[in-house]
Amino acid sequence: MTHNAQPTASHFVDGTYVEDASGTELPVIYPATGEQIAMLHSATPAIVERAMQSAQRAQIEWSAMTGTERGRVLRRAADIIRDRNRDLSVLETLDTGKPLQETLVADATSGADALEYFGGLAGAVTGEYIPVGNGDFVYTVREPLGVCVGIGAWNYPTQIACWKAAPALACGNAMVFKPSEVTPLCALKIAEILVEAGAPPGLFNVVQGLGDVGAALVSHEATAKVSLTGSVPTGKKVASAAAAELKHITMELGGKSPLIIFEDADLENAVSGAINANFYSSGQVCSNGTRVFVHRSLRDAFVARLTERLGNVVMGNPLDEATNFGPISNAAQLGIIESYIEKGLMEGATLAYGGSRIAGDGYYIEPTVFTDVTDAMTIAREEIFGPVMCVLDFDTEDEVLARANDTEFGLAAGVFTRDLARAHRVIGAIKAGSCYVNTYNLTPVEAPFGGSKSSGIGRENSKEAIGHYSEVKAVYVAAGDVEAPF
Numbered sequence: 001m002t003h004n005a006q007p008t009a010s011h012f013v014d015g016t017y018v019e020d021a022s023g024t025e026l027p028v029i030y031p032a033t034g035e036q037i038a039m040l041h042s043a044t045p046a047i048v049e050r051a052m053q054s055a056q057r058a059q060i061e062w063s064a065m066t067g068t069e070r071g072r073v074l075r076r077a078a079d080i081i082r083d084r085n086r087d088l089s090v091l092e093t094l095d096t097g098k099p100l101q102e103t104l105v106a107d108a109t110s111g112a113d114a115l116e117y118f119g120g121l122a123g124a125v126t127g128e129y130i131p132v133g134n135g136d137f138v139y140t141v142r143e144p145l146g147v148c149v150g151i152g153a154w155n156y157p158t159q160i161a162c163w164k165a166a167p168a169l170a171c172g173n174a175m176v177f178k179p180s181e182v183t184p185l186c187a188l189k190i191a192e193i194l195v196e197a198g199a200p201p202g203l204f205n206v207v208q209g210l211g212d213v214g215a216a217l218v219s220h221e222a223t224a225k226v227s228l229t230g231s232v233p234t235g236k237k238v239a240s241a242a243a244a245e246l247k248h249i250t251m252e253l254g255g256k257s258p259l260i261i262f263e264d265a266d267l268e269n270a271v272s273g274a275i276n277a278n279f280y281s282s283g284q285v286c287s288n289g290t291r292v293f294v295h296r297s298l299r300d301a302f303v304a305r306l307t308e309r310l311g312n313v314v315m316g317n318p319l320d321e322a323t324n325f326g327p328i329s330n331a332a333q334l335g336i337i338e339s340y341i342e343k344g345l346m347e348g349a350t351l352a353y354g355g356s357r358i359a360g361d362g363y364y365i366e367p368t369v370f371t372d373v374t375d376a377m378t379i380a381r382e383e384i385f386g387p388v389m390c391v392l393d394f395d396t397e398d399e400v401l402a403r404a405n406d407t408e409f410g411l412a413a414g415v416f417t418r419d420l421a422r423a424h425r426v427i428g429a430i431k432a433g434s435c436y437v438n439t440y441n442l443t444p445v446e447a448p449f450g451g452s453k454s455s456g457i458g459r460e461n462s463k464e465a466i467g468h469y470s471e472v473k474a475v476y477v478a479a480g481d482v483e484a485p486f
């Protein structure tokens with residue numbers, strides 16, 4: 001069966017689809033079959049300029065509206081997304097290869113949640129009144145930053161576009177968004193839907209391209225803020241470029257998060273948590289708990305039950321709703337994952353499950369579990385961004401805490417135990433931004449999401465995001481005469 005996902009044009013700028021065929025060709029590949037499903041073009045400097053100029057114009061109009069009016073547009077967009085959930089989910093599956101079973105519940109719906117939540121908050125973005133004596137007072141105003149640039153990774157193209165656009169727009173900003181060139185299709189639909197919901201043309205533009213287009217957007221003089229979801233090396237480059245012009249940033253970067261399973265954990269829940277922490281979206285989730293520390297006394301039972309349950313994986317056609325494990329999103333990433341599996345074997349880890357690529361044109365690789373992993377091994381130190389779980393044994397709480405924190409990353413962490421005092425003590429001592437007790441990888445829009453250390457700067461979602469897409473103006477108002485020294 002052939003699939004065609006060719007959009008009307010490559011970019012969505014100033015309320016309409018635009019093409020400039022002189023840009024470098026960007027073929028879009030369906031990872032389940034390796035077939036080309038669309039051909040797009042990278043944005044030329046002229047397209048980038050049009051996007052930035054229309055965003056500047058739209059931002060002036062948009063920020064003059066009340067928060068409640070802006071919120072209404074965002075909530076309308078959320079409703080449209082929910083109405084079209086199936087079509088948007090099929091597109092996300094074609095774009096990423098993720099099973100429809102997942103995309104139907106975790107992608108467009110998560111984007112709609114963000115638009116609904118921040119739509120509701122938009123009218124509540126207010127300042128405060130601060131009395132300072134003698135009738136004088138200061139009032140504060142939370143103002144938009146201007147034009148924000150969003151740059152996305154390829155694992156959650158719809159969700160990432162909405163998680164960035166929703167708080168940015170709620171605060172009165174405009175956004176120019178560059179999807180990963182691997183998954184360029186879904187953000188175009190969000191741009192279309194926002195216009196349909198009543199957003200002024202230019203408020204949310206999508207331009208395609210590789211890192212050079214992202215870099216051009218970051219360094220553009222009209223860009224006030226950059227929000228990137230990507231790897232740590234790209235984050236360092238983008239943050240440096242933004243810092244050179246003192247632009248605001250939010251960085252959502254990679255991780256190598258610890259999931260700690262104590263001897264008193266509910267085994268079935270711990271295994272479920274570890275599965276969700278490693279194999280959802282075929283392991284391409286930044287917050288994955290890929291270092292699974294299991295207490296030595298529970299380890300054999302844990303590995304036995306885990307490998308038994310991995311027998312229930314249904315790998316295959318992602319558009320079949322029975323499939324629960326899809327291909328890797330692109331061939332380059334598949335190669336990276338295979339090379340990490342080889343390194344794991346070379347460095348002495350035991351392959352307890354999987355490890356092999358599935359023959360054929362799709363980018364499939366088995367869910368993989370390594371045991372006997374030590375902290376120094378490459379597979380325990382570097383982010384793999386694929387379905388590779390490392391099981392590490394431990395004996396004491398102090399030991400596992402020190403080992404869990406011994407990483408440059410700090411995105412997420414989880415603990416499974418029935419001892420609540422221990423759960424809070426351990427999570428309290430872990431250096432990570434998004435933590436879990438007796439569950440893993442849930443990201444409701446109401447909760448802040450993001451990392452510490454090399455995993456990021458700033459937070460997405462929740463009321464926290466408002467602070468990252470606005471800045472405060474303080475206004476001192478005098479009630480009396482002005483004293484001066486001469």
Ligand code: NDP
Pocket residue numbers: 151152153154155178179180181182209210211212213214215216218228229230231232233234235237238251252253254255285286287383385411450451455456
């Ligand atoms: P990359 O870092 O390779 O790319 C991220 C985005 O940045 C892409 O759109 C890329 O464009 C663009 N880019 C690359 N170079 C530059 C540059 N110099 N200036 C501006 N933009 C640039 O990440 P991946 O797409 O490979 O995504 C995987 C990574 O994302 C993983 O490390 C993962 O952990 C992280 N991630 C983090 C999340 C979080 O919330 N913390 C969530 C999801 C993923 P192009 O791809 O077109 O080259």
